[in-house]
Amino acid sequence: MARLHGIDLDASxxxxxxIHLTHSDNRHDNGVIPVPVAVLSGGPxxxxxxxxxxxxxxxxxxxxxxxxxxxxxxxxVAGRIIVLPALNLxxxxxxxxxxxxxxxxxxxxxxxxxxxxxxxxxxxFLTAELLPRADLxxxxxxxxxxxxxxxSAFVYEGPDPEGWAAKRRxxxxxxxxxxxxxxxxxxxxxxSTAADDAGVAMISTELGGGGEVTPxxxxxxxxxxxxxxxxAGILEASPDTPSAPRTRWIxxxxxxxxxxxxxxxxxxxxxxxxxxxxxxxxxxVHPVEELDRPCVPVVAHRDGVVAIVRRPPLVDLGDCxxxxxxxxxxDI
Numbered sequence: 001m002a003r004l005h006g007i008d009l010d011a012s013x014x015x016x017x018x019i020h021l022t023h024s025d026n027r028h029d030n031g032v033i034p035v036p037v038a039v040l041s042g043g044p045x046x047x048x049x050x051x052x053x054x055x056x057x058x059x060x061x062x063x064x065x066x067x068x069x070x071x072x073x074x075x076x077v078a079g080r081i082i083v084l085p086a087l088n089l090x091x092x093x094x095x096x097x098x099x100x101x102x103x104x105x106x107x108x109x110x111x112x113x114x115x116x117x118x119x120x121x122x123x124x125f126l127t128a129e130l131l132p133r134a135d136l137x138x139x140x141x142x143x144x145x146x147x148x149x150x151x152s153a154f155v156y157e158g159p160d161p162e163g164w165a166a167k168r169r170x171x172x173x174x175x176x177x178x179x180x181x182x183x184x185x186x187x188x189x190x191x192s193t194a195a196d197d198a199g200v201a202m203i204s205t206e207l208g209g210g211g212e213v214t215p216x217x218x219x220x221x222x223x224x225x226x227x228x229x230x231x232a233g234i235l236e237a238s239p240d241t242p243s244a245p246r247t248r249w250i251x252x253x254x255x256x257x258x259x260x261x262x263x264x265x266x267x268x269x270x271x272x273x274x275x276x277x278x279x280x281x282x283x284x285v286h287p288v289e290e291l292d293r294p295c296v297p298v299v300a301h302r303d304g305v306v307a308i309v310r311r312p313p314l315v316d317l318g319d320c321x322x323x324x325x326x327x328x329x330x331d332i
Contacts, residue, residue, distance in 0.1 A: 001114045002125040007039055009082070009133065014074045015039045019084075019125055021118045023101060033101075033118055035089045037082065038069050045079025046135035046232050049200075050225070051126070052084070054106050054139055054191065055098075056091030060207035060214065061140025064221045071222075076236045081229065082130060090118055097144055107139075108187060110194035127194050136170065136232055137202035139191045140221070143209020148309045150178040150272045151217045153247070154204040158184035159196040166201035168330065173231045174224035175244030176205065178273070180307065181251050181328045210311050250305055251328035258322040260315040262296045264288050267313070270322065274306045282306075282322055285315060300324070 006017025018034035050068070052061030065085035072081070086092040087106065094100040102117035112123025131137065143149045153171045158164055171179050185193050195202030208217045227244055229235035260266065264285040270276060277300065284295040304324030315321065 002121040012041045021121045023118050039082050040074045040077050041080040042074050042077035047080040047133050049082045049134040049137040051087045052140040053086040053092045055144050056096050057144040058142040060142045079234045108189040110189050131198040134200050137195050137200050139204045142207040145211035147311050148209045148272050149206035150307050151176050151208050152178035152180050152206050154180045154206050156192045170203050173227045179247045179249045249328045249330045250325040252325050256324035257320050260319050263316050265313045266315045270306050272306050276300045276304050278302050
């Protein structure tokens with residue numbers, strides 16, 4: 001069962017501690033897995049719950065939260081900021097999407113189980129202990145080692161008109177170049193769905209990817225996060241933080257996935273944010289063993305915007321190479 005260690009959530013100032021997970025295997029018997037937590041508190045006010053490292057190979061959000069912690073004085077805070085930059089610590093340590101300890105995907109594990117494996121313990125602790133204290137939440141993702149995304153907010157519609165309006169306000173304050181609206185309860189076991197169930201306004205992000213850290217995307221996300229916290233009255237507004245640029249809302253298309261036609265090496269031609277017309281050449285796949293066989297073109301089956309591009313070049317049947325999106329009308 002997970003327990004908070006070294007932090008009093010009701011105390012003021014800067015605190016650093018951990019969530020202790022229990023797990024018995026060849027490596028961890030009688031020990032704990034300490035998920036790092038920091039709290040910045042300046043007294044009464046709203047609470048923001050900020051997490052990254054849900055998937056361990058997604059690095060941009062982790063860097064954003066480390067910067068926020070190191071660059072923020074608790075005296076600037078009215079309320080409380082709870083920060084977990086390496087939420088799925090086993091996956092972060094392993095540079096992996098899922099936990100190497102139990103093979104589970106944290107963002108499909110909510111509401112979790114207090115007596116389950118490490119992944120279910122993390123999900124349960126957030127659901128039972130931290131979300132009830134939060135007034136807003138953010139889960140910072142990116143494409144990880146498997147893909148590149150347009151730098152975007154990733155926002156579940158709903159769960160009701162008031163909640164959807166609150167999420168749109170957070171998204172506009174965040175001010176990333178793109179914002180992706182996805183259907184309500186898009187993934188039932190996700191942190192976004194858990195926040196909807198708890199009545200907490202929450203948005204996620206997709207901050208690029210490719211197993212890299214892109215300075216421009218990190219800078220945009222740091223500025224955006226500070227605008228979100230200032231808009232909630234939690235953090236003093238800074239003159240060094242630019243105003244939010246206008247974001248472009250898109251929605252992933254139900255028929256937007258482009259799968260590889262053959263096994264081989266994927267050569268991408270289209271890039272994220274490209275405007276695509278039906279029939280455009282998106283890329284090529286080169287058969288590895290059949291050297292007398294020509295490469296196979298990958299052609300767009302419809303119009304759209306390239307929202308996601310696969311990263312690893314080696315592909316097999318069933319792999320998604322691209323996902324297309326279209327403009328999504330939003331009433332602000």
